[in-house]
Amino acid sequence: xxxxxxxxxxxxxxxxxxxxxxxxxxxxxxxxxxxxxxxxxxxxxxxxxxxxxxxxxxxxxxxxxxxxxxxxxx
Numbered sequence: 514x515x516x517x518x519x520x521x522x523x524x525x526x527x528x529x530x531x532x533x534x535x536x537x538x539x540x541x542x543x544x545x546x547x548x549x550x551x552x553x554x555x556x557x558x559x560x561x562x563x564x565x566x567x568x569x570x571x572x573x574x575x576x577x578x579x580x581x582x583x584x585x586x587x
Contacts, residue, residue, distance in 0.1 A: 563569045
């Protein structure tokens, strides 16, 4: 299949579907070392535990992205 056709179809996906696709494509380009994957999993587990214990609060994803875009304009 032609890359231009794939791109055209991919751009029809929702934002979250495009993000997942982009993540999968990036993973296919560079393999993340096992120790880094393990460190990320530990970080996620730690943050989830802190959230469940009420030590940190959740932030709306779209709001967080909007704030980051405002801080780091293109």
